[in-house]
Amino acid sequence: MAPTDWLQLFLPDEEEKDPRFRARIDRLSVIGLRVIAAVCVSGVLYGSVTAWFVPGLLSVMGGWTTPLTILTMGLLGLAFSFWPRGDRYARWxxxxxxxxxxxxxxxxxxxIVERPxxxxxxxxxxxxxxxxxGMAALPLKPMQVLALGxxxxxxYTVAIPWVVPNVSLTREVELVFVAQVVFLCTVSSRRFTSKGRGSRPRIGGSSSPGPSSTSTAEVWTS
Structure with missing residues (x-):
């Protein structure tokens, strides 16, 4: 990988500086944000309906506080996606x-979990x-995926034990697994953002060289 390719992991590439391509990224980010919001809302609704039929499920879910908090975040994300000036920040x-x-x-x-x-x-x-x-819904750059993970x-390692003191700090096994997941997602996102480097359809039907960001939202709108 050339040094300029490594810089693309940290900085916006030339394509994202193009106003037309940036508008496309912003549009896909808005759709991706709505997908994430829909997952939050539908997940909470599914869990809430299921809780009525499965005894004890609500206690496993941590009561109503957790689902209502997730529902609120999903609705806030959905509302933000309809803000006229929010498309620029929808990815974040x-x-x-x-x-x-x-x-x-x-x-x-x-x-609520007693067994490690x-x-x-x-x-x-x-x-x-x-x-x-997140990686499927949003057109993320590799460093954004890495930052999320x-x-x-x-x-989880630093802050959660302060909030929930009974959580043990000896969690080497799952932290190694999480590191592997984050690494694989970061590498995969690099593959997605470099897909189409030879040619990329541009707005207007022509094609030109350059990297492109892909996401589930782009597949839905293509």
Missing amino acids: AGLLVGYGVAVVQFSSAAS EVGYFLFSGIVTGVMLI AAIAGT
């Missing part, structure tokens, strides 16, 4: 919603789900 808003959902679920799981192995499983599952949904793992 989606990352913030994903990070917030992970932290809320960590706090809830850590406070169950907590390890939940932690790994939460991180994997948030990373994959590092923020989630760092919060």
Whole structure:
């Protein structure tokens, strides 16, 4: 990889500086934010309906506080996506919603789980789900994916034990797994952003060389 390619991991590439391509990225980010918001809302609704039919499920979910908090974040993200000036920041808003959902679920799981192995499983599952949904819905650059994973793992390692004192700090196994997930997602996002380097359809039907960001939202709108 050339030095200029490494810089693309940290800085916006030339394509994102193009106003027309930037408008496309912003549009896909708005759609991706709505996808993330829909996942939050639908997940809470599904869990709430299921809780009426499965005894004890509500206590496992941590009561109504956790689902209502996630529902609120999803609705806020959905409202932000309709803000006329929010398209420029929709990608970061989606990352913030994903990070917030992970932290809320960590706090809830850590406070109700008594067996460490169950907590390890939940932690790994939460991180994997948030990373994959965020990477699929939003046109993320590799460093944004890495920052999301590092923020989630760092919060769980440092901040959560202060909020929930009974959480043990000896979690080497799941932290290694999370590091692997974050690394694979970061590498995969690099593959996505470099896809189409030879030619990329531009607005207007022509094609030109340059990297492009792809996401589930782009597939839906193509």
